[in-house]
């Protein structure tokens with residue numbers, strides 16, 4: 001078994017038009033939008049880093065540089081799928097994921113099963129292998145003020 005950890009944070013701003021935050025590949029209706037080079041999916045970025053970390057393969061910035069044109073506006077699902085393929089080449093696959101989203105609003109609980117399903121589908125895992133928790137910062141710090149969203153992921157790999 002191998003273990004990986006990932007963390008990501010992105011700035012968010014109040015959107016002028018109806019908008020959504022992309023979390024785990026799922027658009028969540030929100031008054032906020034993310035400011036990012038890609039689709040700003042903090043959960044999938046933390047997940048990608050955890051997958052890379054589990055095999056000491058570097059980090060998401062090395063694999064998918066944010067100064068490269070081809071990564072602009074790119075769906076972060078593609079990052080996960082590409083790294084999943086690399087891990088498979090090495091003979092490993094994701095076994096289990098535990099994750100935390102730090103976000104003041106909107107409430108994630110109505111969407112959490114959808115997000116878990118999305119991760120399970122991306123990683124070829126069972127739904128019961130994917131855990132997602134959401135925390136507010138109770139108004140404290142940049143996340144509490146609604147200026148940022150963050151995610152933490154811990155996962156294990158098993159031989160494919």
Ligand code: MG
Pocket residue numbers: 008009010040041042045
């Ligand atoms: Mg990121």
